[in-house]
Amino acid sequence: MNGSSRVYDVVVLGAGPAGENLADRTSAAGLTSVIVENELLGGECSFWACEPSKALLRPALARADALRVPGLRRAADAPLDVPAVFAHRDRMAFHWKDDDQADWLDSISVDLVRGHGRLDGPRRVVVGTADGDTLSLTARHAVGVSTGTRTALPGLPGLDQVRPWTNREATSARQVPDRLAVVGGGVVAVEMATAYRALGSQVTMLVRGHRGLLNRMEPFAGDMVTDALRAAGVDVRFGTSVTGVAREAGPGGTVRVETDEGEALVADEILFATGRAPRTGDIGLETLGLTPGDWLTVDDSYRVTGVPGGWLYAVGDVNHRALMTHQGKYQARIAGGVIGARAEGRELDDGMWGAHASTADSAAVPQVVFTEPEVAAVGLTSQDAERSGRRVRVVDYDIGRVAGAVQYADGYRGKARVLIDAERGTVVGATFVGPGTQELLYSATVAIAGEIPVERLWHAVPAFPTISEVWLRVLETYRDSGGTLI
Numbered sequence: 001m002n003g004s005s006r007v008y009d010v011v012v013l014g015a016g017p018a019g020e021n022l023a024d025r026t027s028a029a030g031l032t033s034v035i036v037e038n039e040l041l042g043g044e045c046s047f048w049a050c051e052p053s054k055a056l057l058r059p060a061l062a063r064a065d066a067l068r069v070p071g072l073r074r075a076a077d078a079p080l081d082v083p084a085v086f087a088h089r090d091r092m093a094f095h096w097k098d099d100d101q102a103d104w105l106d107s108i109s110v111d112l113v114r115g116h117g118r119l120d121g122p123r124r125v126v127v128g129t130a131d132g133d134t135l136s137l138t139a140r141h142a143v144g145v146s147t148g149t150r151t152a153l154p155g156l157p158g159l160d161q162v163r164p165w166t167n168r169e170a171t172s173a174r175q176v177p178d179r180l181a182v183v184g185g186g187v188v189a190v191e192m193a194t195a196y197r198a199l200g201s202q203v204t205m206l207v208r209g210h211r212g213l214l215n216r217m218e219p220f221a222g223d224m225v226t227d228a229l230r231a232a233g234v235d236v237r238f239g240t241s242v243t244g245v246a247r248e249a250g251p252g253g254t255v256r257v258e259t260d261e262g263e264a265l266v267a268d269e270i271l272f273a274t275g276r277a278p279r280t281g282d283i284g285l286e287t288l289g290l291t292p293g294d295w296l297t298v299d300d301s302y303r304v305t306g307v308p309g310g311w312l313y314a315v316g317d318v319n320h321r322a323l324m325t326h327q328g329k330y331q332a333r334i335a336g337g338v339i340g341a342r343a344e345g346r347e348l349d350d351g352m353w354g355a356h357a358s359t360a361d362s363a364a365v366p367q368v369v370f371t372e373p374e375v376a377a378v379g380l381t382s383q384d385a386e387r388s389g390r391r392v393r394v395v396d397y398d399i400g401r402v403a404g405a406v407q408y409a410d411g412y413r414g415k416a417r418v419l420i421d422a423e424r425g426t427v428v429g430a431t432f433v434g435p436g437t438q439e440l441l442y443s444a445t446v447a448i449a450g451e452i453p454v455e456r457l458w459h460a461v462p463a464f465p466t467i468s469e470v471w472l473r474v475l476e477t478y479r480d481s482g483g484t485l486i
């Protein structure tokens with residue numbers, strides 16, 4: 001097969017959740033499609049991110065809930081069964097095998113090529129296959145890049161000698177470290193600190209700056225998560241930057257972490273949860289005049305900007321719009337439809353919320369942070385509204401006062417903030433913090449994407465006694481503070 005070539009309508013590079021969905025949609029549009037993958041079908045999400053991390057967190061959150069339920073406290077007040085949690089994690093990570101995904105691709109008539117793909121000039125991808133051959137794939141209509149991201153490690157001297165944990169080691173570990181240092185204060189950091197603390201580690205979080213945890217969200221979210229982590233015994237240190245790391249020689253050697261506080265910390269493992277870098281360093285971007293290692297900037301139909309002919313698309317993490325699986329899959333659904341329509345010479349339906357427009361990327365990106373308490377947010381935060389000069393009414397409500405929350409747990413603590421556009425009277429943002437709030441998020445997402453006037457939301461009656469009655473309380477608060485309702 002050395003030097004062989006094939007022609008398809010669409011070539012997709014990278015089979016994470018975004019790439020798989022793109023190939024699915026282009027195939028459904030009647031276009032011959034091939035996908036190239038050099039590790040496992042399902043990408044980071046299935047094997048080293050969403051699935052295994054949520055599997056580690058689920059027992060921790062269920063136990064925290066049970067500890068607040070009268071009658072269960074004594075039964076739940078015991079350490080987690082670590083081997084059982086790891087076995088659950090292994091199942092949720094499909095034992096790091098992708099046979100089911102390969103069968104699924106087959107069932108949707110998408111060809112699979114395993115190997116490292118690189119762009120090679122217009123519409124061409126050259127794959128170095130596992131057995132040392134090369135295969136050239138030419139696309140008649142489009143190439144979609146969905147190569148995802150990896151942990152962005154800071155440039156600390158000697159870091160590679162320390163064998164630091166990234167999301168990969170944290171989600172696939174076989175042992176719980178006695179002492180875990182976590183660098184960063186974003187989503188990966190808080191989720192993994194929560195999981196490993198519950199599994200028995202002594203966790204220290206080293207967070208640079210004083211802007212709090214989860215600092216792209218409403219500040220009360222990070223504050224409540226900080227309080228809960230500290231109450232669980234996590235040492236959360238703000239304003240602390242790591243200046244050096246070294247590992248003692250030999251098996252089981254500990255890590256010595258120097259910080260700008262002048263203090264040294266000793267840990268068994270150190271996790272860098274310091275953001276993501278695009279996997280574009282070695283995908284042939286230079287053959288198109290683009291810069292290797294850059295994020296791929298796209299227009300609202302996911303075409304990479306600055307590429308003549310408009311045949312190159314990028315979906316998922318690699319375009320840096322919203323680094324979440326569900327959003328990458330949304331982008332893939334839209335981009336697949338766009339590629340299909342353009343291949344047929346059809347006009348695009350690209351007005352706001354049109355079938356070929358990426359409106360949700362800017363208006364309604366939902367995210368759940370699976371900490372204790374959970375954080376569920378969609379749309380604008382109050383800081384976003386202030387920055388953009390958008391006039392909104394900010395409505396806050398203490399979720400602990402809702403009958404459903406009182407039923408849910410003793411001493412329930414939670415807070416909701418809903419942003420209502422002052423001119424249009426529609427919801428434009430919502431943040432819920434508290435146990436069990438993850439399932440509230442879709443209602444807020446529907447309210448935003450549907451641009452439902454609050455007068456109509458008033459008729460959407462939440463069941464008693466559920467936590468979703470917070471919607472009713474938020475609308476009453478809005479009304480009582482001068483907002484127009486019925």
Ligand SMILES: Cc1cc2nc3c(=O)[nH]c(=O)nc-3n(C[C@H](O)[C@H](O)[C@H](O)COP(=O)(O)OP(=O)(O)OC[C@H]3O[C@@H](n4cnc5c(N)ncnc54)[C@H](O)[C@@H]3O)c2cc1C
Nearest residue numbers: 014016017018038043044049050117148316317323324325
């Ligand atoms: C610890 C952690 C937990 C997370 N939890 C959640 C969560 O709960 N919910 C959520 O929505 N998001 C979560 N995320 C984010 C989520 O993992 C990403 O948004 C998602 O994986 C992005 O999907 P993708 O398809 O763009 O890229 P990826 O999943 O990174 O997939 C890219 C694929 O491309 C392949 N590839 C790369 N280069 C090449 C090449 N040259 N040739 C061939 N193949 C190539 C890779 O091997 C990989 O399979 C989490 C992230 C982390 C780190």
Ligand SMILES: NC(=O)c1ccc[n+]([C@@H]2O[C@H](COP(=O)([O-])OP(=O)(O)OC[C@H]3O[C@@H](n4cnc5c(N)ncnc54)[C@H](O)[C@@H]3O)[C@@H](O)[C@H]2O)c1
Nearest residue numbers: 154184185186187188189208273274275276323368369370
């Ligand atoms: N539940 C979920 O939806 C979920 C879970 C995990 C991750 N994700 C996604 O994955 C992406 C990556 O998560 P993340 O937590 O790695 O990134 P992030 O951008 O959320 O947080 C990175 C953190 O690292 C800090 N940081 C960056 N460089 C640093 C340095 N050199 N030294 C010290 N601190 C540094 C930042 O200040 C920030 O606190 C996010 O966009 C997130 O949305 C989603």
